[in-house]
Amino acid sequence: MKSKGFAAHAANADLAPFEFERRELRPNDVALDIAYAGICHSDIHQAREEWGPSIFPMVPGHEIAGVVTSVGSSVTKFSVGDRVGVGVYVDSCRECAPCKAGLGNYCVEGMTGTYNGFERDGKTVTMGGYSNNFVIDADYAVKIPNNLDMSGVAPLLCAGITLYSPLRHWKAGPGMKVGIIGLGGLGHMGTKFAAALGAEVTVFSHSPNKKDDAISMGAHKFVSTNEEANFKPLRGSYDLILNTVSAEINLDPYLQLLKLDGTLVMIGLSGKPYPIQAGTLLGARRSLAGSMIGGVPELQEMLDFCGKNNIVSDVEVIKANYINTAYDRTIASDVKYRFVIDASTF
Numbered sequence: 097m098k099s100k101g102f103a104a105h106a107a108n109a110d111l112a113p114f115e116f117e118r119r120e121l122r123p124n125d126v127a128l129d130i131a132y133a134g135i136c137h138s139d140i141h142q143a144r145e146e147w148g149p150s151i152f153p154m155v156p157g158h159e160i161a162g163v164v165t166s167v168g169s170s171v172t173k174f175s176v177g178d179r180v181g182v183g184v185y186v187d188s189c190r191e192c193a194p195c196k197a198g199l200g201n202y203c204v205e206g207m208t209g210t211y212n213g214f215e216r217d218g219k220t221v222t223m224g225g226y227s228n229n230f231v232i233d234a235d236y237a238v239k240i241p242n243n244l245d246m247s248g249v250a251p252l253l254c255a256g257i258t259l260y261s262p263l264r265h266w267k268a269g270p271g272m273k274v275g276i277i278g279l280g281g282l283g284h285m286g287t288k289f290a291a292a293l294g295a296e297v298t299v300f301s302h303s304p305n306k307k308d309d310a311i312s313m314g315a316h317k318f319v320s321t322n323e324e325a326n327f328k329p330l331r332g333s334y335d336l337i338l339n340t341v342s343a344e345i346n347l348d349p350y351l352q353l354l355k356l357d358g359t360l361v362m363i364g365l366s367g368k369p370y371p372i373q374a375g376t377l378l379g380a381r382r383s384l385a386g387s388m389i390g391g392v393p394e395l396q397e398m399l400d401f402c403g404k405n406n407i408v409s410d411v412e413v414i415k416a417n418y419i420n421t422a423y424d425r426t427i428a429s430d431v432k433y434r435f436v437i438d439a440s441t442f
Contacts, residue, residue: 097127100442101227102416103153107145110420113442114153116223118231123170126234128180130439132413133225134159134250137281137342138365140423142212146367151212157225158184158210161240161250162439171234179240181399183253184389186210186222186236198393200236226419228442238396241403248408251281251434252399254389255409259286259338260398261390262361263293266336270294275337275353276315279306282340282363284410284433287313292405298334300350309432327353332380340364351376351384359383409434415441 103114121127139156141147160182164174174180187208188200195203208215211224240249259282268274274295276286283299290297291314298317299310307318319326327349334353339345342364351360351373362385377384390398402408410433414422422435 097229097231099223099227099229101155101223102419102442103155103226104143104150105153107143107150107152111143111156111226111423113416114155116153116155118223118229119220121166121168121231122233123168124234125168125231126164126171126174126180126237127166127229127231128162128164128182129229130160130162130225130227132161132247132250133157133227133437133439134254134409134411135419135422135426135435135437136251136254137426138254139224140426143423151221154212155223155226156211157227157437158182159250159253159255159436160210160225160230161246161253162230165229167234173234174237174239179242179246181238181240181249181253181395182210182225182230182232182236183238183257183395184210186232187216189216197391199391201389201391225439226416226437226442228439236392238392238399240399243403243406244399244408247411247413247436247438249399249402250436251409251411252285252402253395255281255434256285256289256402257390257395257398258282258363258388259340260289260401261394262338262363262387263289263336264394264397265387266359266361268293268295268336272296272335273298273333275300275334275350277301277321277337277339277345277350278341278364279303279310279433280340280429281409281431281434284309284313286338286340287315288407289401291315292401292407298330324349332356334358336361338363342366344368344370347384348373348376351382354380354382356380357382359385362386411436413438417441
């Protein structure tokens with residue numbers, strides 16, 4: 097299958113138009129025309145080789161929403177015309193305990209990334225969603241509810257599940273107080289989900305001008321992190337806090353906000369290790385944990401939840417020739433709250 101997209105050819109080069117070929121359909125594959133592809137900050141890290149060596153040329157993109165155009169001979173899950181989503185990974189070993197539990201994202205052998213990785217054969221490079229079409233094993237794709245706008249759905253495939261999974265794992269719901277650190281591409285999804293699950297939600301942000309947005313997304317409180325005094329009245333109040341920012345911050349003030357047996361979950365990836373005050377953890381049996389996207393079953397659960405609650409990401413839709421500018425604006429936090437590429441412009 098011939099494909100048109102945008103690719104990074106070197107770590108310091110702008111992304112540029114790129115033509116390549118995808119595999120022919122295997123019996124359990126589906127092909128789709130991509131409608132929208134979200135821009136995730138991890139795309140920038142990998143395209144600019146900030147997380148270690150990358151594979152070039154690289155077609156980034158793991159927030160993919162499209163429509164099925166053909167199916168393999170063994171496929172029963174999808175039909176031509178179905179709205180389909182593809183997320184952060186497209187395969188896994190399928191045999192380890194996490195895989196068998198529907199958690200292929202934690203595959204012991206390592207999940208197969210949607211791009212900048214190798215298929216299970218160890219030879220074929222995966223190419224992502226900054227393109228006009230895609231081919232994927234049906235077991236790793238999900239159905240998109242018909243009532244949701246496709247442009248707003250695309251970021252759900254990464255930003256959405258990244259916040260939905262920990263909220264579900266730590267059982268966020270009525271009677272719980274949940275804090276969201278940061279109101280960016282990740283944080284705004286956490287705010288919407290936590291509110292829809294029935295929790296009392298507080299957004300912690302260094303940008304006071306985001307207060308109105310936070311409240312409109314369902315937050316009950318907004319706390320400016322620029323003033324340390326704002327933390328004191330809230331100590332020992334929260335059951336769960338999700339840290340969505342990748343900047344290096346002092347975690348201790350947030351750990352102090354947790355009540356007995358409360359948990360602070362790390363989601364954003366910082367470039368350096370965090371210093372931890374052990375006494376703060378010991379003092380109230382607090383936990384510091386981490387969470388990474390979610391498995392395919394949970395991804396489908398999240399989309400169904402979004403369909404029932406009419407939840408999508410807040411997006412700015414762009415044309416393909418704007419990708420490099422969008423990268424710069426993403427780094428500058430100059431977007432509300434996710435860039436999404438119109439795939440018809442590739």
